[in-house]
Amino acid sequence: MTEIHTPRLLLRRWLDDDVVPLSDIHADPEVMRWVGDGTLRSLEETAQDIEDWEEEWDDEGFGMFAVELLGSGELAGAVGLYRADSPPVVADQVAIGWRLGRQFWGQGYASEAAQATLEFALQDRGLDRVVAACRTGDTASTNVLHKLGMRPAGAYQDPDQGHDLRVFEIDLTEYEA
Incomplete structure (x- = not known):
């Protein structure tokens, strides 16, 4: 089982007990504001998300981690890697x-978890490049991407959602520098 420990977090695979707390996160309009089209996710949809993420782990050797606080064991959310299917500018990356x-x-939990995930991607899984698509206006996520050392790779409009996006990227040579 793939687990990553950071000073304050455990990044791990998903458990059945994670569905309800993640569903609570998915039911918060402020959290979901920047995710996809902003639609809230039901308990059933959250369970399907977790199932899909676990399948991606099995198929790709990477996926979304459950983020657990080491001190309390509380589920803080999700962070990880996925094979993008949209927007088209990052599809299949x-x-x-x-x-x-x-x-x-x-x-600082998002930065801590994302840094560990990026290291996992580039060093443990041998990926040579990782991208991110961030909606224009999502300054918190943009700040995390800058902290990760990811560089802007262009601005686009998502043809499916109509949102303005900024794409970021980093490759192994940039990460190691």
Whole structure:
């Protein structure tokens, strides 16, 4: 079982007990504001998300991690890698993404988890490049991407959602520098 320990977090595969707390996160309009089209996710949809993420782990050797606080064991959210299917500018590339419950914002958890995930991608899984698509206006995620050392790779409009996006990227040579 793939697990990553950071100073404050455990990044791990998903458990059945994670469905309800992740569903609570998915039911928060402020959290989901920047995810996809912003639609809230039901308990059933969240369970399907977790099932899909676990299948991606089995198929790709990477996926979305459950983010657990080491001190309390509380589920803070999700961070990880996925094979993007949209927007077209990043389709079929390995992307990094995250979503944390609002009570965990502003504490550096997203940066800590994303940094560990990026290291996992580039060093453990041998990926040579990782991308991210971030909606224009999502300054918190943009700040995390800058902290990761990811560089802007262009601005686009998502033809499916109509949102303005900024794409970021990093490759192994940039990460190691």
